[in-house]
Amino acid sequence: MKQYNLGIEATLEIIGGKWKALIICLLMTGVKRTSQLERSITGISQKVLIQQLRELESDGLVERKVYEQMPPRVEYSLTPYGVTAIRIVEVMCAWGTENIHMRQQAGEEIELLENESDASRASISY
Structure with missing residues (x-):
């Protein structure tokens, strides 16, 4: 039997790490092909992305749809269960943006490349 001391442990087990929340964030705007995700995530290898x-x-958050054609086409989207993770990812994004602004005000040379309209569009897609 698996046991957790806090509920956040179960959350981090599923969407923790360097890439998963970012993948969910990108899928919030709709269906993406593997190549689209790879281009959008700087520093991730195709092997790690897959x-x-x-x-x-x-874990039931993402659906994979394979189109039988040449070359094969694979698309990913959030499942209804995956959509429930959007609130968590939005809070993480908001906290991160606030953190960046706070660090900028403290004099740190740091830049947020995210386009504000992209972020708002992502949060209202589903």
Whole structure:
């Protein structure tokens, strides 16, 4: 039997790590192909991206649809269960943005490249 001391442990087990919340954030705007996700995530290898997508699929947050054509086309989207993670990801995004602004005000040279309209569009897609 698996046991957790706090509920957040179960949350982090599913969407924790360097890439999963970012993948969910990108899928909030709609269906994406593997190549679209790879281009949008600086520093992720195709192998790691696919591994993270498979784990999110296994946990029921992401759906993978394969089109039988040449070359094969694979698309990913959030499942209804995955949509329930949007609130968590939105809070993480808001906290991160606030953190960046606070650090900028303290004189740190740091930049947020996110386009504000993209972020707001992502939060209202589902």
